[in-house]
Amino acid sequence: AQTVTQSQPEMSVQEAETVTLSCTYDTSESDYYLFWYKQPPSRQMILVIRQEAYKQQNATENRFSVNFQKAAKSFSLKISDSQLGDAAMYFCAYRFSENTGTASKLTFGTGTRLQVTL
Amino acid sequence: DTGVSQDPRHKITKRGQNVTFRCDPISEHNRLYWYRQTLGQGPEFLTYFQNEAQLEKSRLLSDRFSAERPKGSFSTLEIQRTEQGDSAMYLCASSLGQGALGETQYFGPGTRLLVL
Numbered sequence: 001a002q003t004v005t006q007s008q009p010e011m012s013v014q015e016a017e018t019v020t021l022s023c024t025y026d027t028s029e030s031d032y033y034l035f036w037y038k039q040p041p042s043r044q045m046i047l048v049i050r051q052e053a054y055k056q057q058n059a060t061e062n063r064f065s066v067n068f069q070k071a072a073k074s075f076s077l078k079i080s081d082s083q084l085g086d087a088a089m090y091f092c093a094y095r096f097s098e099n100t101g102t103a104s105k106l107t108f109g110t111g112t113r114l115q116v117t118l
Numbered sequence: 119d120t121g122v123s124q125d126p127r128h129k130i131t132k133r134g135q136n137v138t139f140r141c142d143p144i145s146e147h148n149r150l151y152w153y154r155q156t157l158g159q160g161p162e163f164l165t166y167f168q169n170e171a172q173l174e175k176s177r178l179l180s181d182r183f184s185a186e187r188p189k190g191s192f193s194t195l196e197i198q199r200t201e202q203g204d205s206a207m208y209l210c211a212s213s214l215g216q217g218a219l220g221e222t223q224y225f226g227p228g229t230r231l232l233v234l
Binding site for chain 1: 122149151153158159160161162163166174176209211213215221222223224225226227228
């Protein structure tokens with residue numbers, strides 16, 4: 001079974017600084033997708049960034065970027081120029097690629113709570 | 119596009135009662151997912167629909183749980199004879215289901231269930 005591990009329960013970063021959240025996963029598949037979702041307190045989960053496993057180039061979305069190391073099964077999220085609004089729970093998630101024909105469910109890690117301080 | 123909506127947002131019930139939650143996906147999204155999230159954990163997959171067909175159910179979905187998606191639009195999740203262990207946030211998500219970008223799942227705000 002696929003597993004996703006986030007080893008940092010909590011992280012803290014000062015406003016305008018950079019922080020990296022770690023994620024590792026275990027799978028025997030070669031084609032899959034990886035996601036980072038953000039869940040602010042009492043608000044709904046929103047997609048931050050996604051990565052297709054067949055792409056070697058790391059995904060970027062404005063201040064958010066990933067370091068995808070397929071061989072190491074590592075998928076970290078870097079947040080640059082942190083803002084107060086970045087404070088939230090961040091979840092790393094994995095899903096099979098559509099081509100495998102299996103359910104497209106997401107498998108989540110346990111999350112990292114990010115605090116942003118002034 | 120108004121996003122995924124869920125109703126109710128909060129539900130308090132007594133053990134043994136039945137509860138039903140509703141999810142309205144983003145229009146034209148043919149895939150709909152239910153997840154359960156307990157405190158301090160990531161969401162766990164319960165079941166998913168492609169149009170009106172329920173294609174997979176997790177082992178977490180005991181016989182007391184039933185989900186439907188009539189006509190492939192909104193979905194309902196019913197829990198019969200609730201137990202205190204059912205207390206959790208129930209999340210609904212939907213996706214377009216076409217192509218790589220279409221597999222991104224968009225989440226609703228969730229229904230928080232408390233069983234007393």
